[in-house]
Amino acid sequence: MTTPVPYVSRYDRRVQLVQRALTANSELGDKAALALAEHVLNALDHMPENVR
Structure with a gap:
């Protein structure tokens, strides 16, 4: 039997x-x-792409 893997969002990672x-x-x-x-x-998320 496999153990369930808890979901971790991309943001949390x-x-x-x-x-x-x-x-x-x-x-x-x-x-x-x-x-x-x-x-x-x-x-970082609110910084314009061309500035990053």
């Missing part, structure tokens, strides 16, 4: 990626890194 980068390269805790990761992705 992106947040986790940024959060891991922030915690690995700073002294931020998990909670602070998560909040900052969400702000970073929000800023």
Whole structure:
């Protein structure tokens, strides 16, 4: 019998990626890194494509 794999959205995967980068390269805790990761992705998502 196979074990079910929980669904993780693309957005959540992106947040986790940024959060891991922030915690690995700073002294931020998990909670602070998560909040900052969400702000970073929000800023990137609202930036025009030609600026990125």
